[in-house]
Amino acid sequence: MFPLYDILPSRKKPYVTVALILINIVVFVYQLTLGDRELLVFMYKYGLVPARYTVDRVREALGFSLFPFISHMFLHGGFWHILGNMWFLWIFGDNTEDEMGHFGYALFYLSAGVFAALVQFAFFLHSTTPMIGASGAVSGVMGAYFVLFPYSRIVTLFPFFFFLTLVEIPAFYYLLIWFFIQVMNSLVGTYGVAWWAHIGGFVYGMLWGYILRMKRIHRYRY
Structure with a gap:
């Protein structure tokens, strides 16, 4: 079940969505220029490693920094990884940006990525594997x-x-089925994907969407 596009046209140009896609592509191209060792160091420095905040020896090795809570969502592990994330962002981002406005949408996207990362973090406190990818933030857009x-x-x-x-x-x-798949995979424990980040981001997006929907109803009523 691969989505191609939605039928809902946007009223304004999705400048922030396009900018986010371009930033992700630029960072990915930069990753491709790195050697294997350099790329590994790059991933550990800017990816989100939970043990960096919970295990003393890891924190001493990597240093303390909160920046990875933001930077991790602009890193990707391969071509299909970034293609999938950016494709979904393109499909669901323009209308969401339309509704939220450019600034509000940018703030929402980044905060959704942080919240999603925190949810994943809570389930894997001592993991030494870097969490990377825009999927948590994109899941927020989908929610x-x-x-x-x-x-x-x-x-x-x-x-x-x-x-x-x-x-x-x-x-x-479509999105209900997608969310159900994320929940099932998280319960099964399928390795290599931040399923809880997907779930957390989606729920976070739903909450933002609900607040905006209530404001919309109130505006139309009065």
Whole structure:
């Protein structure tokens, strides 16, 4: 079930969404210029390593810094990693930015990434593996979209036996299925993906979306 685009046009240019995508691409291209050892050092320096804050010897080795709570969301582990995150951000980001405004959306995106990282952090306090990727923040965007635009439709590439077909799925059901998959994977303990960051980011986005939706209803009523 791979999303291609949504049918909901945006009213304004999604400048922040485009800027975020470009920043992620620039950082990824820079990563490609690094040698294996340099890249490893780079990931440990700017990726979020929970043990850096909970294990003395790791903190002494890496140094104390809160910057990785922001910088981790601009690092990626490979081509498919960044492609997937940026694709989902492009699909769900423009309308969410439309609703929140450019500044509000930028603040929301960064805070969603931090909140998602904190949720993942809480479940893996002593992990020495760097957490990287925009998926927590992007999950926040998807959570907000889920609440703000439930009746939009997501044009999706859907496998049907040996064929691929295009199906329009209501955003509410598409994102609900996506969220259910994240929860199931987190419970199974599938390794290598920050499932709890996805869950935390999505719930955070839902809360922001709910607040904005209530403001919208209040504005229309009065």
